[in-house]
Amino acid sequence: MEGKLNKIQKKLLEDLLKKERNRKIQRAKMSFGRKFEYKVKRRFEDKGYVVFRLAGSKPFDLIAINPNNHEILIIECKTNNYYPKYQMKKQIQIAKKLNAKLILAVKNKRTKYTQIYP
Secondary structure, X not given: OHHHHHHHHXXXXXXXXXXXXXXXXXXXXXXXXXXXXXXXXXXXXXXXXXXXXXXXXXXXXXXXXXXXXXXXXXEEEEOOOOOOHHHHHHHHXXXXXXXXXXXXXXXXXXXXXXXXXX
């Protein structure tokens, strides 16, 4: 019976260690994305915008407002090239309601900014 318990315990321990490794990998990816968001935030602040980073990146990552002409930018930051259509459609709807521009900032070797809407 003890041999079976040890096998069960060993399996549980392996599962816990695997979950912890996955959590660490996920945190590292989130940290990379968060750093990129702050880089984009600083770039728009340098251009004179007041920029807010949204908690949990919901429904988008950043919102920037130009205090001079009241232009509103909704900014989605991606460190990969994956931008789901459902997410884009939802963000375009919000941009329309706010009369804002939707900007996609993508990090590859260089940061590329693309205006999605309008």
